[in-house]
Amino acid sequence: MQKETLKVLGNPANMDWLIQPLQACVQSKNEGQVSLNREKRKSSDKVILLNCLDDCFGHVFTKLWNACFIPEGYDLIVVIPQQCAWMVPQEVAEIWAVPVTVSQIGKGLGKFDDQIKRALEDFSEVLLHPGYVHLDHLKVPLEKVLKLKRFSLPDFLVKTPRIGIVLREDRFWLNSRFLEFLFLVCKKTGTLEKYKFIFLRRQRRLVLQLNQVLEKHFPDLEFYVSGLGTSGDYPAYIQDLRVDEIISENELSRNQIYAETQLVIGVHGSHLLVPTGLAAGYVNINPRYKTAHWVEDTILPYTGRMQHFLGRKLDQFSSPQLVAHHIIRIFDDFEYVQKRLNE
Numbered sequence: 487m488q489k490e491t492l493k494v495l496g497n498p499a500n501m502d503w504l505i506q507p508l509q510a511c512v513q514s515k516n517e518g519q520v521s522l523n524r525e526k527r528k529s530s531d532k533v534i535l536l537n538c539l540d541d542c543f544g545h546v547f548t549k550l551w552n553a554c555f556i557p558e559g560y561d562l563i564v565v566i567p568q569q570c571a572w573m574v575p576q577e578v579a580e581i582w583a584v585p586v587t588v589s590q591i592g593k594g595l596g597k598f599d600d601q602i603k604r605a606l607e608d609f610s611e612v613l614l615h616p617g618y619v620h621l622d623h624l625k626v627p628l629e630k631v632l633k634l635k636r637f638s639l640p641d642f643l644v645k646t647p648r649i650g651i652v653l654r655e656d657r658f659w660l661n662s663r664f665l666e667f668l669f670l671v672c673k674k675t676g677t678l679e680k681y682k683f684i685f686l687r688r689q690r691r692l693v694l695q696l697n698q699v700l701e702k703h704f705p706d707l708e709f710y711v712s713g714l715g716t717s718g719d720y721p722a723y724i725q726d727l728r729v730d731e732i733i734s735e736n737e738l739s740r741n742q743i744y745a746e747t748q749l750v751i752g753v754h755g756s757h758l759l760v761p762t763g764l765a766a767g768y769v770n771i772n773p774r775y776k777t778a779h780w781v782e783d784t785i786l787p788y789t790g791r792m793q794h795f796l797g798r799k800l801d802q803f804s805s806p807q808l809v810a811h812h813i814i815r816i817f818d819d820f821e822y823v824q825k826r827l828n829e
Contacts, residue, residue: 755783
């Protein structure tokens with residue numbers, strides 16, 4: 487792309503999500519200076535720089551998986567948003583954290599290039615990591631990133647049933663064709679913030695209905711809501727773990743609850759990667775406009791039929807009763823399925 491004219495050279499694939507963010511960044515009027523906070527864990531001479539800056543958390547997370555594999559003869563430096571620094575593996579030589587939220591990355595980082603260049607003068611050799619985003623998660627030691635062990639499957643029926651639903655305030659479970667259409671119109675016209683109370687009210691009603699159905703089947707159920715955004719409230723019998731901001735030092739305590747959860751529920755795109763990286767299984771509600779990104783939102787470490795048994799993907803118009811049906815069947819069938827798969 488030519489900087490002066492913003493003209494795209496050639497005909498690259500994935501124009502929308504690759505080229506448009508670059509154009510927006512070049513056009514950014516951000517004249518302030520974003521600081522680079524360096525955490526030095528060991529002295530290094532030859533390094534590889536892994537750039538995990540991205541305005542999509544899922545991309546930050548999956549790029550960071552590369553930090554689990556450090557080539558011999560080099561040390562690794564990770565550049566990452568401050569709110570995600572808690573995930574950097576211990577073996578990394580330096581963390582270069584940027585004190586801006588993930589969503590602000592796409593707006594440009596003032597005078598950031600100069601700081602990077604000065605920092606790189608400390609090393610005799612610097613290589614740039616390609617930052618693969620589609621590594622095989624079955625080969626990635628995710629405990630190095632998440633700092634916790636996943637829910638132990640032998641405890642699935644031993645522990646009290648715990649189910650959580652991960653919510654977000656710009657993507658909703660609506661189970662209504664009209665409201666889904668209205669939601670997409672609001673997104674396109676930039677009026678979502680004005681009318682989101684409509685969608686929040688509908689989603690809250692569905693969550694309460696789901697909880698009601700599940701409590702009839704699981705009298706000792708522990709049910710919670712989590713996610714980004716704290717608008718509205720929930721009854722006291724539903725634990726509310728929602729936050730207004732992701733703060734690095736607070737994430738481990740919240741993630742510990744995911745690691746003690748049999749099943750997490752969420753709409754595709756509601757930040758399910760970490761919860762599904764820790765819980766035993768999930769039910770993922772998928773909007774049809776996200777079909778192209780079907781495999782990007784969840785992770786389970788199982789192979790074969792257990793992957794399909796504990797990882798359920800349902801249509802966006804699924805009712806609380808249908809979601810509850812799948813959850814109940816997972817619990818009711820778990821012993822039989824695990825026994826047969828281990829024969």
